[in-house]
Amino acid sequence: MGAARAKNKPPGWKVRTAEGAEAFIPDPLPPQIVWTPQLLRSLSEADRAVGRLAAEGARLPNPHLLIRPFVRREAVLSSRIEGTQATLGEVLAAEMGAHVDRAPDDLREVANYVAALEHGLSRLPKLPLSLRLVREIHTKLMKGVRGHRATPGEFRRTQNWIGPPGAPIEQATFVPPPPNEVGTALSAWERFLHDRSLPPLVQIALFHYQFEAIHPFLDGNGRVGRLLISLFLVERDVLPTPLLYLSAFFERRRREYYDRLWAVSERGDWEAWLAYFLEGVARQAEDAVARASRIQDLLAAWRTTSAAAGAKIGPALVDLLAENPYCTAGSVSERLAVAYTTAQRAIHKLEGLRILKKATEARRGRVWCATELLAALNGEENPFD
Numbered sequence: 001m002g003a004a005r006a007k008n009k010p011p012g013w014k015v016r017t018a019e020g021a022e023a024f025i026p027d028p029l030p031p032q033i034v035w036t037p038q039l040l041r042s043l044s045e046a047d048r049a050v051g052r053l054a055a056e057g058a059r060l061p062n063p064h065l066l067i068r069p070f071v072r073r074e075a076v077l078s079s080r081i082e083g084t085q086a087t088l089g090e091v092l093a094a095e096m097g098a099h100v101d102r103a104p105d106d107l108r109e110v111a112n113y114v115a116a117l118e119h120g121l122s123r124l125p126k127l128p129l130s131l132r133l134v135r136e137i138h139t140k141l142m143k144g145v146r147g148h149r150a151t152p153g154e155f156r157r158t159q160n161w162i163g164p165p166g167a168p169i170e171q172a173t174f175v176p177p178p179p180n181e182v183g184t185a186l187s188a189w190e191r192f193l194h195d196r197s198l199p200p201l202v203q204i205a206l207f208h209y210q211f212e213a214i215h216p217f218l219d220g221n222g223r224v225g226r227l228l229i230s231l232f233l234v235e236r237d238v239l240p241t242p243l244l245y246l247s248a249f250f251e252r253r254r255r256e257y258y259d260r261l262w263a264v265s266e267r268g269d270w271e272a273w274l275a276y277f278l279e280g281v282a283r284q285a286e287d288a289v290a291r292a293s294r295i296q297d298l299l300a301a302w303r304t305t306s307a308a309a310g311a312k313i314g315p316a317l318v319d320l321l322a323e324n325p326y327c328t329a330g331s332v333s334e335r336l337a338v339a340y341t342t343a344q345r346a347i348h349k350l351e352g353l354r355i356l357k358k359a360t361e362a363r364r365g366r367v368w369c370a371t372e373l374l375a376a377l378n379g380e381e382n383p384f385d
Contacts, residue, residue, distance in 0.1 A: 008267045008268065009267070009268045010024070010265060010266060010267060010268055011026055011027045011031050011264065011265070011268045011270070012024055012025050012026040012027045012213075012265070013025055013027075015177075015178065015181070017159050017169075017175065017178050018159065018178070019159060019169050021159075021161070021169045021170065021172060021175045022175060023159070023175040023176060023177055023178050023181075024174065024175060024176065024177070024213065024265055025177045025181050025185060026177075026185065026210055026213045026214065026265070028188040028189075028191075028192070029188070029189070029192040029195075029206050029207065029210055030192065030195070030197075030198060030203075030206055031206070031268070031270050033202075033270050033271065033274070034270075034271055036271060038275065039271055039274060039275055039278075042274070042275050042278040042279060042282075043199060043201065043202065043274075043278055045278070045282045046201050046278040046279075046281040046282040046285070047199070047201065048282075049281065049282040049283075049285035049286050049289075050201070050233075050238060050239065050244065050281060050285045052285065052286075052289055053239065053243060053244055053285040053288050053289050053292075054238065054239050054240060056243075056288075056289050056292055056293065057239060057240045057241045057243050057292070058240050060241075060292065060296065061296075062319065062322070063240070063241045063243075064241075065299075065319060065322035065323055066241075066243065066292060066295060066322065067241055067242060067243070068323045068324065069088075069092070069322075069323065069324065069325075069377050070242070070243055070245065070288070070377075071114055071117055071118065071242065072088060072091055072092060072110070072114055073088050073245070073248075073377060073378055074113075074117070074226075074230070074245035074247055074248075075091070075110045075111075075113035075114045075117065076088045076091055076110055076378075077245070077247035077248050077250075077251050078113060078222075078223050078226045078227070078245075078247040078251075079106075079109050079110050079113055079223065080247075080251055081222060081226075081247060081250060081251050081254060082109075082222055082223060084105075084106040084109050084110065085102065085103075085106055086102050086106040086107050086109075086110050087102075087378075088374070088377065088378040089369075089374055089378070090102050090107065091107060091110050091111070092324050092325060092326050092374070093326050093359065093360070093367060093369070094107050095324060095326070096324065096326040096327060096328055096331060096367050097328065097367070098326065098359065098360050098367045099360070105145060108144065108145050109145045112140060112141050112142070112143060112144075112145055113141060113223060113227070115140045115141075115143075116137045116138075116140035116141040116223075116224075116227060117137075117227050117230065117231075117242075119136060119137060119140050120133060120136075120137050120227065120231045121231065121234065121242060123136065124231065124234060124235050128193075128194075128235065129193050129228065129231060129232060129235055130190060130193070131186055131187075131190050133231075134216075134224065134228070135153045135154070135155070136153065137224055137227060137228075138152060138153050138217055138220055138224055139152045139153030141220050141223055141224060141227075142219065142220050151217075151218060154217075155182055155183070155186065155216045155217065156179055156182060156215075156216060156217055156218045157179050158179055158218070159175070159178060159179060160176060160215055160218055161174065161175045161176070162174040162175075162176075162215070173262070174262065174265065176213060176214055176215035177214060177215075182214060182216055185214045185216075186214060186216055189207065189210050189211065189214060192206070192207055192210070193207060193232075200232070200233070200236050200238050201238075201277075201278060201281055202274065203232075204229055204232050204233070204277075205273065205274050205277035205278070206270075207228070207232075208225055208226075208228070208229060208277070209261055209264055209273060211224070211225040211228065212225050212261055213261075213264075213265055226245075226246065226247050226250065229245075229246055230242045230244065230245055243288045243292060244281070244284055244285055244288055245284065245288075246277075246280045246281065246284055248284060248287070249279075249280035249283055249284050250280065253276075253280075256276060257276070260272055260273045260276045260277075261273065291376060291377065294376045295322070295373065295376050295377065298372060298373055298376060299318055299319075299321075299322055299373075302314075302318045302321075302350075302353075302355050302370075303315040303318050303319075305353055305355070306318060306349065306350060306353065306355070309349060309352075309353055310349070311345075311346050311349040311350065311353075312342070312345075312346065313332075313336055313338060313342065313343075313346045314346055314349060314350060316336050317332060317336070317346050317347070317350060318350075318355075320332060320335055320336070321355075321356075321370045321373055322373075325369055325370040325371070325373040325374040325377070326359065326367055326368070326369050326370075327347065327356070327367070327368055327369075328366065328367055328368070329343045329344045329347055329366070330343075332346065332347065347368055350368075350370075351368065355370055355372075356368040356369065356370055357369055357370075357371050
């Protein structure tokens, strides 16, 4: 009975805002969690799946080759939750200078997400996850895009709310803490980041909810909150490389994502949120293992095939494709420090081996794509077909 009462109690309290709305202020973490057998099984399954992914990541001969496209896939999917429509193929092709039929703002938002995540990863060795790092990440995320006037890198000083686009606060589905309460809530959230008493996957789920409930920025809260999941996994050495991303799961089950977050705020349903989050971890870890294995098999076969066919720089070109399935003769020439004609011959050799396929013209010349690799990365075909 006590557990049932606790589950129906919101983990926080409400206050009246200057606009007359009721805002929610979350209690400091951690909450009291009822560890049902089902929830324990979910945690065990997620832990095992992440363990397999960690082992796979440790076995990768060149893990840095896969990080780049995996980061871009996460950037695409996390940005898609917020309304952008760019695909992974479009983003990768645009990086090679190809013209894609997509709004520049969409491509820029995805590029900023990549920059924000890469910045966070580069800072972790010297700066732990903290409010300072969160502000730095937000600055990178919001630079020069829609919402860039929403004080990049600064916690909000005005009230925000969640609801239908353009709707007034009276129609909000959720109103986070008033500005004068944000600092206190964030300080408690930051202290919880350094807590070591909980399983890391549970801690991630809790602090992700709390960040979204505080909603400390005027814009970009969802993307920053999802980005922090990847950074935490690396900081805590749960994974050797950032190969696990949850945006694909959240995007696929978006309605449930919002419903589970809302249910915590409304009635303290932590167990349902944790079960949903841990399922996402397990499913995406399994997906990442399968993708990484498939990609490594492809790359190994292509290196062997290109070398046997006499492509002098074939294996090196294959490694470039691991970072981006699209290429131009100019990009290959520059990256591998070879003559332009040498790069052209290698591309044509891989085209003859059906590894590469002509995609489109670009500012820097014709673009080719390793379509089978693109499909392995994202289940996505060449957008120029």
